[in-house]
Amino acid sequence: MAxxxxxxxxxxxxxxxxxxxxxxxxxxxxxxARLGGRLDxxxxxEVGDGNLNFVYIVLSDAGSLVIKQALPYIRLVGDxxxxxxxxxxxxxxxxxxxRALCPDHVPEVYHFDRAMxxxxxxxxxxxxxxLRKGLVAGVxxxxxxxxxxxxxxxxxxxxxLLYNSTTDHKKxxxxxxxxxxxxxxxxQVVFSDPYRVAKYNRCxxxxxxxxxxxxxxxxxxxxxxxxxxxxxxxxxxxxxxxxLHTSSIMVTPDSTQVIDPEFAxxxxxxxxxxxxxxxxxxxxxxxxxxxxxxNDRKAYKKWILKTIEDSWNxxxxxxxxxxxxxxxxxxxxxxxxxxxxxxxxxxxQKKYMxxxxxxxxxxxxxxxIRRIVGIAHVEDFESIEDASKRASCERRALNCAKAIxxxxxQFESIEQVIVHVQSFDRD
Amino acid sequence: MAxxxxxxxxxxxxxxxxxxxxxxxxxxxxxxARLGGRLDxxxxxEVGDGNLNFVYIVLSDAGSLVIKQALPYIRLVGDxxxxxxxxxxxxxxxxxxxRALCPDHVPEVYHFDRAMxxxxxxxxxxxxxxLRKGLVAGVxxxxxxxxxxxxxxxxxxxxxLLYNSTTDHKKxxxxxxxxxxxxxxxxQVVFSDPYRVAKYNRCxxxxxxxxxxxxxxxxxxxxxxxxxxxxxxxxxxxxxxxxLHTSSIMVTPDSTQVIDPEFAxxxxxxxxxxxxxxxxxxxxxxxxxxxxxxNDRKAYKKWILKTIEDSWNxxxxxxxxxxxxxxxxxxxxxxxxxxxxxxxxxxxQKKYMxxxxxxxxxxxxxxxIRRIVGIAHVEDFESIEDASKRASCERRALNCAKAIxxxxxQFESIEQVIVHVQSFDRD
Numbered sequence: 001m002a003x004x005x006x007x008x009x010x011x012x013x014x015x016x017x018x019x020x021x022x023x024x025x026x027x028x029x030x031x032x033a034r035l036g037g038r039l040d041x042x043x044x045x046e047v048g049d050g051n052l053n054f055v056y057i058v059l060s061d062a063g064s065l066v067i068k069q070a071l072p073y074i075r076l077v078g079d080x081x082x083x084x085x086x087x088x089x090x091x092x093x094x095x096x097x098x099r100a101l102c103p104d105h106v107p108e109v110y111h112f113d114r115a116m117x118x119x120x121x122x123x124x125x126x127x128x129x130x131l132r133k134g135l136v137a138g139v140x141x142x143x144x145x146x147x148x149x150x151x152x153x154x155x156x157x158x159x160x161l162l163y164n165s166t167t168d169h170k171k172x173x174x175x176x177x178x179x180x181x182x183x184x185x186x187x188q189v190v191f192s193d194p195y196r197v198a199k200y201n202r203c204x205x206x207x208x209x210x211x212x213x214x215x216x217x218x219x220x221x222x223x224x225x226x227x228x229x230x231x232x233x234x235x236x237x238x239x240x241x242x243x244l245h246t247s248s249i250m251v252t253p254d255s256t257q258v259i260d261p262e263f264a265x266x267x268x269x270x271x272x273x274x275x276x277x278x279x280x281x282x283x284x285x286x287x288x289x290x291x292x293x294x295n296d297r298k299a300y301k302k303w304i305l306k307t308i309e310d311s312w313n314x315x316x317x318x319x320x321x322x323x324x325x326x327x328x329x330x331x332x333x334x335x336x337x338x339x340x341x342x343x344x345x346x347x348x349q350k351k352y353m354x355x356x357x358x359x360x361x362x363x364x365x366x367x368x369i370r371r372i373v374g375i376a377h378v379e380d381f382e383s384i385e386d387a388s389k390r391a392s393c394e395r396r397a398l399n400c401a402k403a404i405x406x407x408x409x410q411f412e413s414i415e416q417v418i419v420h421v422q423s424f425d426r427d
Numbered sequence: 428m429a430x431x432x433x434x435x436x437x438x439x440x441x442x443x444x445x446x447x448x449x450x451x452x453x454x455x456x457x458x459x460a461r462l463g464g465r466l467d468x469x470x471x472x473e474v475g476d477g478n479l480n481f482v483y484i485v486l487s488d489a490g491s492l493v494i495k496q497a498l499p500y501i502r503l504v505g506d507x508x509x510x511x512x513x514x515x516x517x518x519x520x521x522x523x524x525x526r527a528l529c530p531d532h533v534p535e536v537y538h539f540d541r542a543m544x545x546x547x548x549x550x551x552x553x554x555x556x557x558l559r560k561g562l563v564a565g566v567x568x569x570x571x572x573x574x575x576x577x578x579x580x581x582x583x584x585x586x587x588l589l590y591n592s593t594t595d596h597k598k599x600x601x602x603x604x605x606x607x608x609x610x611x612x613x614x615q616v617v618f619s620d621p622y623r624v625a626k627y628n629r630c631x632x633x634x635x636x637x638x639x640x641x642x643x644x645x646x647x648x649x650x651x652x653x654x655x656x657x658x659x660x661x662x663x664x665x666x667x668x669x670x671l672h673t674s675s676i677m678v679t680p681d682s683t684q685v686i687d688p689e690f691a692x693x694x695x696x697x698x699x700x701x702x703x704x705x706x707x708x709x710x711x712x713x714x715x716x717x718x719x720x721x722n723d724r725k726a727y728k729k730w731i732l733k734t735i736e737d738s739w740n741x742x743x744x745x746x747x748x749x750x751x752x753x754x755x756x757x758x759x760x761x762x763x764x765x766x767x768x769x770x771x772x773x774x775x776q777k778k779y780m781x782x783x784x785x786x787x788x789x790x791x792x793x794x795x796i797r798r799i800v801g802i803a804h805v806e807d808f809e810s811i812e813d814a815s816k817r818a819s820c821e822r823r824a825l826n827c828a829k830a831i832x833x834x835x836x837q838f839e840s841i842e843q844v845i846v847h848v849q850s851f852d853r854d
Contacts, residue, residue, distance in 0.1 A: 161657065161660060161661070166607055166610060166611050166614060166660055167607050167608075167611065169660070170604040170605075170607045170610070170660075171604070171607075173600070173601075173604050174600075174601040174602075174604035174605065175601075177597040177598070177600050177601035177604075178597075178601065180593055180594050180597045180598075181594075183593060183597070184592075184593050184594065187593060187759065192762055192765060195765045196762065196764040196765045196767075197764070216765075219770070219771050219774060222765055222766065222771060222775075223771075223774060223775060223778060226760065226761060226766070226775060227778075229760065230588065230664075230760055233588060233593055233596070233597075233759065233760075234588070234662050234663050234664050235661050235662050235663075236661050236662075236663065237657075237661050332614065332660065333653065333656065333657055333660075334653060335619055335623065337623040337624070338619060338622045338623045338643075338649055339649065339653070340623075343646070344646050344649065344650075347646060347650060348649075348650060348653060351650060351654075
């Protein structure tokens with residue numbers, strides 16, 4: 001079935017350029033309407049700075065939208081690394097599913113064309129910028145922790161067995177099993193390549209050559225990463241974004257919008273939470289590389305730590321609130337006649353949240369490590385021009401991540417993690 | 428899709444009786460051939476002593492076969508408890524899949540008719556009997572441990588990420604997500620009902636009334652069972668039989684045949700292993716109820732313990748042998764360039780097998796508990812006529828299971844478990 005459907009869709013596919021894009025919009029009422037029908041003087045800008053797709057911003061004098069088209073390979077690498085265009089389907093359906101759960105922080109999809117692997121969606125307008133760029137620039141986002149806690153609590157809780165029947169849950173699991181190509185990409189670049197010699201691995205050489213080699217020879221680390229990798233593949237705990245780092249989030253001081261869920265699948269919740277927290281920790285360790293005479297970044301580093309702390313604590317609070325609110329609903333995991341006292345429910349929640357915390361720390365560390373010795377690096381560090389200084393920042397992040405990954409089960413609170421992170425913040 | 432397919436199949440379905448069964452066989456060459464075409468003097472016997480289906484043994488003077496037909500409800504309860512006939516499809520496909528992996532211990536499917544929910548398969552001829560009946564009768568099966576270890580090692584290893592790519596794995600996961608009705612039945616009768624007041628629960632009353640109530644009020648037990656239940660639903664570790672107790676196994680001293688995998692799905696390996704070991708422990712605790720002047724069952728109890736011990740140890744050995752043999756294959760979990768020394772591989776295997784051991788003990792205990800205070804009891808105990816004596820046997824099994832479930836992570840070997848089991852074997 002899947003193969004046959006893919007075959008059919010092959011036929012309707014053509015990659016758009018700016019000219020054919022205009023024709024496409026004119027022929028598509030759902031898109032034309034978003035531009036107020038003013039289609040004769042469109043401004044079109046290609047802005048796909050990600051690794052996988054073409055992204056066009058389309059503006060008329062009466063409206064705006066974004067067109068995102070998936071190509072059958074990874075853009076960063078080129079057509080030597082093929083990648084199913086069906087990821088556009090999973091991205092569109094994930095945006096719709098997550099927006100239904102958390103409309104404040106997920107943009108609207110206006111139009112989806114499966115044959116063309118094309119999504120028409122809200123243009124997340126300036127002054128929104130990619131969060132990672134804001135973190136590099138040293139901008140504080142006072143509502144970020146609260147917004148992301150809200151997004152993570154809602155998308156994870158409402159797609160878990162705490163809220164759903166097994167029947168609904170397994171329907172979702174089966175649907176997103178088909179997004180396996182994207183999951184395999186993650187398996188390779190997050191859980192495998194950093195721990196072996198691999199073609200696309202790189203690090204700030206020669207400074208980190210020994211550090212990268214040490215990762216490949218660290219038996220304890222490899223034991224831990226194996227456990228996380230198996231959990232990533234086997235455990236369908238909730239419907240994840242699947243790539244929730246700081247470049248998948250657009251922000252202003254007032255608004256937080258989560259984009260790019262093309263890796264969406266049913267997996268362990270800690271993978272999403274860890275992606276967000278881990279990338280904030282990377283941002284933290286990069287700050288010394290951005291410090292200058294005008295701004296020593298010390299206050300900003302404190303803000304990042306506070307944001308990490310608040311993100312987990314707010315998430316914890318909101319998640320447990322949702323659990324308490326819906327404890328008598330259809331969720332299969334903890335039936336009310338069994339978990340029938342507030343003491344028992346509270347015990348159960350403590351165990352669940354502790355386990356989720358440790359998963360998040362594990363996955364977060366794995367995401368940090370792969371950004372330093374794997375294929376895809378982060379602008380937080382890449383924008384530090386002095387390679388020696390960059391390597392020094394990266395090394396602290398790497399050592400911090402390794403220690404968290406190995407010792408994650410010892411942490412009892414995010415505050416302890418913050419202390420731990422700070423302990424690596426010395427030359 | 429699934430609903431539409433189910434609808435279509437509804438139309439071709441009719442429950443067979445002995446007369447219409449003969450007509451069906453005559454019209455089905457794959458079945459007629461197995462009877463040597465000698466269809467005029469068939470002997471037909473309905474033997475469905477299970478809870479879910481009709482089962483006919485069909486003999487001619489030139490051959491034999493079994494016809495199994497699923498009805499759209501649970502036979503034990505009647506049509507008040509509807510149950511999808513599609514389970515026959517999952518059973519047939521599981522038999523075929525498992526037979527391909529372990530032909531010595533899985534019977535051949537001759538014919539499958541999805542519309543009729545009908546399987547034609549090998550008649551597992553006398554002197555084969557259901558293992559549970561052999562255990563009640565006190566019969567030793569010297570090859571049982573080795574055969575079951577072989578079956579479990581092959582079916583679990585070859586359907587896990589130790590052997591398969593994620594792509595193949597997720598294809599299987601998606602397929603068997605549709606067997607969710609059967610999974611839900613397990614969730615209810617194994618992981619939920621024993622821990623709450625439920626309509627069909629029963630126990631040897633009044634003797635065990637307090638014991639059953641204590642199960643429902645045991646917070647620590649409920650914490651543990653919640654963890655196992657979530658793992659059962661969420662963790663797609665391998666393709667399981669799904670109901671591997673001692674009535675799903677037919678034996679002679681030389682032959683072991685595993686039947687009835689209609690609960691098949693991708694789940695945690697420990698669920699299958701635990702089902703088998705847990706039911707052997709139930710058999711052990713039932714023996715005092717079967718002792719009489721002719722046979723005190725003491726030697727037989729030793730044989731059961733030895734079989735439990737050997738089953739795990741042989742399984743462990745075979746499973747690790749398969750792992751070593753195929754370590755350079757397509758398995759996604761532990762890539763050879765990462766787990767690249769025999770020391771590291773051995774560390775990884777130790778961690779994996781320890782975790783699997785603890786899962787097996789947990790699920791095994793859960794399966795024991797539910798057979799004493801849940802809906803479906805076992806002949807091992809039911810055939811003890813003296814209710815007081817039966818209750819005494821059951822109580823020891825129940826207390827043993829509760830202790831294993833709570834303390835399973837402390838056990839380092841099956842020998843320690845055996846000592847633990849024996850410690851409950853006193854009045």
